[in-house]
Amino acid sequence: MRIGVSLPENLLNRFDGIISQRGYSSRSEGIRDAIRGYIRYYDWMSDVKGERYGAISLTYNHHQRGLADELADIEHEYIGTIQSTLHVHIDKDNCFELIVVHGEGIKIKELTERLTSLKGVEHTKLTTIVPEL
Numbered sequence: 617m618r619i620g621v622s623l624p625e626n627l628l629n630r631f632d633g634i635i636s637q638r639g640y641s642s643r644s645e646g647i648r649d650a651i652r653g654y655i656r657y658y659d660w661m662s663d664v665k666g667e668r669y670g671a672i673s674l675t676y677n678h679h680q681r682g683l684a685d686e687l688a689d690i691e692h693e694y695i696g697t698i699q700s701t702l703h704v705h706i707d708k709d710n711c712f713e714l715i716v717v718h719g720e721g722i723k724i725k726e727l728t729e730r731l732t733s734l735k736g737v738e739h740t741k742l743t744t745i746v747p748e749l
């Protein structure tokens with residue numbers, strides 16, 4: 617099937633840079649791979665349950681209207697899950713945040729998905745480990 621997608625120019629430029637470095641024969645092949653990776657990540661996320669330690673990393677543009685307040689509101693809702701937050705200013709506009717979490721995996725995943733869906737949040741990644749007995 618053919619689909620049409622609109623993307624910000626800088627995102628497309630970065631994507632094209634990566635697919636040319638990696639030797640993809642076409643942009644379509646790179647996009648198919650990216651979609652497969654997205655689906656794999658979502659499937660892996662669905663398996664996050666039970667007690668976990670983890671880290672959610674995200675980048676965002678702090679000029680996005682209302683975003684800093686929304687992030688703070690959500691983080692305060694998850695006081696029992698969030699152990700610590702590290703904030704790094706990347707440049708004039710962008711911030712990196714590392715949120716250390718401990719608790720029920722389902723809740724950690726729910727927090728990650730809420731952060732991911734916020735407008736202005738550009739990248740999120742969740743990693744978790746199962747505590748060894």
Ligand code: NI
Pocket residue numbers: 678703704705706710711712
């Ligand atoms: Ni910052």
